[in-house]
Amino acid sequence: MTSTPVLRLSGLTHTYTGGRRRTTVLKDITYEFQRGAFYAVVGPSGSGKTTLLSLSSGLDTPTKGVVAFDGTDLREIGLDRYRNKHAATVFQQYNLLTYMTAAQNITTAMEITGVRTRRKKDRALELLDRVGLDRHQATRNVLQLSGGQQQRVAIARALACDVDILFADEPTGNLDEDTAKGIIDIFQELAHDEHKCVIVVTHSQHLADQADQILNLRKGRMTGAPRS
Amino acid sequence: MTSLSGCTAWLDLLALMNFVKRAAYSLAARKGRTAILLAVFFVLCTLVLGGFLLQGATDRQEAEAQRRIGVDATVHGDALTPDAAVKLGTSPLVERYNPVLRGILRAPLLRLVEPNAVRPPSAKPGPYGPGVAGIRESEMLLDFATGRTKLVAGRPITTAEAGRKVVLIEERLAKKNGLAPGDRLTLASPDGTKKRSYEVRGIFRDPAPVPSGWLDPAELAPNQIYAPLDAIGGLGLGDRLQAVVLKISSPERAKALHAEARKVIGAAGFRFDVNDKAYRDQVRPLQRVGGFAGALVWLMAVAGTVILGLIVTLTIRERRDELGTLLALGEKKWKLLGQHITEVVVVAMVALAASAATALVLAQPVGEQLLDTASATGELPPPDMRLEQTPMSMTAGLLLGIALVSTVLPGLAILRLHPRSILARHD
Known part of the structure; x- marks a missing residue:
């Protein structure tokens, strides 16, 4: 494993405000993520896992603290640019574009993130094949696919963006055991062979056990030392 | 080398205009919504164009009446x-x-x-x-x-x-x-x-x-x-x-x-x-018809703007998730608005083209009825319903205005948020 810190969280605190009520969901989190490593963030519901992922992936800004990519504060890079060039997210609810086919979802993501390949469709089919979807499924509207298949389209879309950090929120939650194993293998390949940083939020102990590092969150705080 | 740079420029342009492609996917996939929007735009365009046609014919007849009478x-x-x-x-x-x-x-x-x-x-x-x-x-x-x-x-x-x-x-x-x-x-x-x-x-x-x-x-x-x-x-x-x-x-x-x-x-x-007296007998009724046509145009424009604005606004609100997803991918905000505007404008222009013929067909008998009643002595020629560039441009401008207002305002309200907030209801 290399020691280059690709993502650094410093004193990260985040508070949600609803009317008069303020809920602090993350409290003073500091951590460094490395390239070429596969991380699992675990913890009970409400522990702040998804918020941690949102702030790390540039989907939101922290109330306090700094998120830095390659040593530069995301606010300097610009959240849009960071999401566009350096980070991709697999959402728990997939968040696919429902008026497109599986392949179109992927080519669209490539167009938005500026992936330079002349045969985007071929690349999309290749990635879908990698996550276990055949050509027929690739050309169907995503709403005609099962939850598990949509999950895989979302993963393929994230892979298509060719970014430095891949975030995933419960990526295997809707997948059968065999497919889940295939997805975990892909994450490991991305981290170990393609030198990416993979950060996964999960409840699955099986998935967490495959990670290089496990981060435990409880009530918004990281508890104990990260387990390797 | 030149062809390579030309190809790169072409790819850059395609990448820049990717929102147009998404608009096409969206229109093709959401046939029901597209059809409803098309129908509303069509009715609005027909009435507005009909009003403009009637107003134009009335103006011409009034000028003719003034010339003759x-x-x-x-x-x-x-x-x-x-x-x-x-x-x-x-x-x-x-x-x-x-x-x-x-x-x-x-x-x-x-x-x-x-x-x-x-x-x-x-x-x-x-x-x-x-x-x-x-x-x-x-x-x-x-x-x-x-x-x-x-x-x-x-x-x-x-x-x-x-x-x-x-x-x-x-x-x-x-x-x-x-x-x-x-x-x-x-x-x-x-x-x-x-x-x-x-x-x-x-x-x-x-x-x-x-x-x-x-x-x-x-x-x-x-x-x-x-x-x-x-x-x-x-x-x-x-x-x-x-x-x-x-x-x-x-x-x-x-x-x-x-x-x-x-x-x-x-x-x-x-x-x-x-x-x-002759002027009053012939020109004033024509002016009343012209006034009616003008009022019709304004009424339709205001009512249409409100109705279409609400429809498009609701549509954009329904599409929060899509906006959030595209923002999460790092898409530029102007392109997101551009996609929605393109969708609405394409539908509006198709409706305008279709309604041009319909407006002519409908406006002719209505105009004849109104203007014949107005020029009771029958001294004036039958109304001349002509589709000219000005009413078409005015209607197109109106539609463009509706498309912009009804898309940009609710769009901006959503796009000022972070993607996380837009997609938050899933958590």
Whole structure:
């Protein structure tokens, strides 16, 4: 494993405000993520896992603290640019574009993130094949696919963006055991062979056990030392 | 190398315009929504275009009515000479003019239509002659202009006939003397010393009956003869006009013309009458139809903007997740708005094209009905429904405005949020 810190969280605190009520969901989190490593963030519901992922992936800004990519504060890079060039997210609810086919979802993501390949469709089919979807499924509207298949389209879309950090929120939650194993293998390949940083939020102990590092969150705080 | 850089530029352009592609995917996939939006836009475009068409046709008819009917300002006065009439008639305020010189001539070979009663002893004895009016344009005479008197054969007297020895005679006189257009008749001065031959240029029908009592034959409607003013000069009718009729385009110009007449004729010794009845009868109803069409356009524009604005706003709100997802991928905000605007504009333009033909078909009978009712005398030609660039551009502009307002405002309200907040309801 290399020691280059690709993502650094410093004193990260985040508070949600609803009317008069303020809920602090993350409290003073500091951590460094490395390239070429596969991380699992675990913890009970409400522990702040998804918020941690949102702030790390540039989907939101922290109330306090700094998120830095390659040593530069995301606010300097610009959240849009960071999401566009350096980070991709697999959402728990997939968040696919429902008026497109599986392949179109992927080519669209490539167009938005500026992936330079002349045969985007071929690349999309290749990635879908990698996550276990055949050509027929690739050309169907995503709403005609099962939850598990949509999950895989979302993963393929994230892979298509060719970014430095891949975030995933419960990526295997809707997948059968065999497919889940295939997805975990892909994450490991991305981290170990393609030198990416993979950060996964999960409840699955099986998935967490495959990670290089496990981060435990409880009530918004990281508890104990990260387990390797 | 050049082709490679050209290819790269092409790829860059495609990447820049990727939102157009997404708009196409969205329109094709959401057929129901697209159809509803298309239907609403189509109805709105048809009504707005129909309103514009009707307004345009009304404007054209109003202009035609003003040209044909206008307002008659009549100047009477002892000092009214043909020269004064020309001065007034050629004023920039005046569209057309018609000097009128009336008198009684003799017509030695013409058998006049006779009164229905025996001449009373007190009445002037014969020989009698026809009533003759020297004019410039027969169509400017009030009875001709309103259609009360109609030309039934031949041609009217126009400015082209100035100085030519032609006449218009009444149908009953023509019948009694077996005259038709092209035949000739002779008019003589009241003392009979000067005679001139005239060609019958046209025959008109005056509905006025011959009264049951005695009337000098020169005053009977069938015995009226019209000739160009110059053509009866020298026949002893003098050079003092009875009146000059000045056609102005609207009643508002009458005041300025009155001042002009005062300058030409002098402060005293003339009477200035304005007859805008024909104008009011024909132009005001047209103006009302025009006003109705204008109100229709505005009503439709406002109602359409509100309805379409709400539909598009609701649609954008429904598509929060999509906006959040695309933002999460790092898509630029202007491209997200661009996609939604493209979708709405494409639908609007298709609706505009489709409604252009429909509006023409619908506006024609409605316009005919409204404008025919408005121009009750039937003197005006049928309304001319024409699709011109201006109403099309105005409708297109309106649609573009609706598309922009209804897309950008709710879009900006959503896009000012972070993707996490937009997608938050899933958590």
